[in-house]
Amino acid sequence: MQGIADYEFVRPLGESNYGTNYLATAPARLGIPAGEVVVKVIAGPTSDDAFRRATRELKHFSVADSDRLVAVYDAGRQGGAFYYAMEFLPLGSLERPHVEIGTAQRVAAVRDAALAAHALHERGIAHRDIKPANVLLAEDGGRLADLGLSQLLSPGMVTTGLGQIGLEFTDPAIMLGAQASRASDIWSLGATLHFAITGSGVYGELRDTEPLLLVRSILASQPSLSPDLPPAARELVEACLAADVAARPRTAAEVADRIAGLGAELGSAV
Known part of the structure; x- marks a missing residue:
């Protein structure tokens, strides 16, 4: 090549x-x-x-x-x-791992993605595209990748282009023109955590692949959580996905702390 x-x-x-x-x-x-x-x-x-x-x-x-x-x-x-x-992280991503990994390792990768998101937020930056494909697996947890859609958290700034954004892991408010924020990235962390534990998205199997049709399908739906989510994990995902942003965790660091506390439910340390 x-x-x-x-x-x-x-x-x-x-x-x-x-x-x-x-x-x-x-x-x-x-x-x-x-x-x-x-x-x-x-x-x-x-x-x-x-x-x-x-x-x-x-x-x-x-x-x-x-x-x-x-x-x-x-x-x-x-x-x-x-x-x-x-x-280069040869283990792959949450979306496509190159090795067989357990739930605790997948969840640890989301915890680290939340820590990375918090570091961005503290510098006034929203990632805007947190999804399983951008959470890479490492021996010690995970890494958040791809800042191609990141933007400054400037008052009045509105997202107008979706690019290759992972729509089913995007806060629906963003699709309606809301400003990217800590809260919108936290929504994405919650949806990604749901995928890490259950292997499915919060909208189930989405059949549409054309972006505009996919947006329409998502906006006409409500997130539905898998019955396989343990209670504390369900509580955290529900909080991250809350329609009222004031009900969501205040920071991605808080999300990371709560993920770290899921070890007992998941059967091993996160």
């Missing part, structure tokens, strides 16, 4: 928000023990557009300064494309 800069691509890993991810060999200059990294290549309709997207995402990674976010090692520009290199 081809590569970019001194990164030799091993294989494509799929699309992410505003970019394509590749598994690549890690050049020695990075000074990291890993032999492989993920390289995200961002190429917009114009170089200015690509630059805006890339710099926004990298800035949000850097200012959050959380070890629960995927580590970024390098960034650069080649031709009209921008790229950055980040850590």
Whole structure:
């Protein structure tokens, strides 16, 4: 395969928000023990557009300064494309694990995603796309990935583009034009926790795949929780999904603390 800069691509890993991810060999200059990294290549309709997207995402990674976010090692520009290199987590994601994992490990990954989200929120940033595909599995828990849709929590700022957003894990208020917030990311954490424990979304099996039809289907529905949720987990998911944002946990750090307390219900420490 081809590569970019001194990164030799091993294989494509799929699309992410505003970019394509590749598994690549890690050049020695990075000074990291890993032999492989993920390289995200961002190429917009114009170089200015690509630059805006890339710099926004990298800035949000850097200012959050959380070890629960995927580590970024390098960034650069080649031709009209921008790229950055980040850590490769071979265990896969909550959506598509590459190994068999237990419920406690899946829930621990969501706990760490909540800690990463809190770090972003404390710097005034909303992730906007917390979903199982963006919660990567690590030996010590998980990492939150893909800040391609992240935005500043500015008063009056409204989301107008959904991109490749995970709609069934998105606060329905966002689809109606509400401002991204701590509360909207907390809704997504609750839906992701439900998936981690039960293997299903809070809307069951959604048949529509075309975005507008999917939005319409979701807005015409109400979240329905699986009977497989243990009581304390159900209470937490219900709180995260509350229509009244004042009834939701105040911070993602609170969500992480409550997830950590689910160990007894799940049969092992989280």
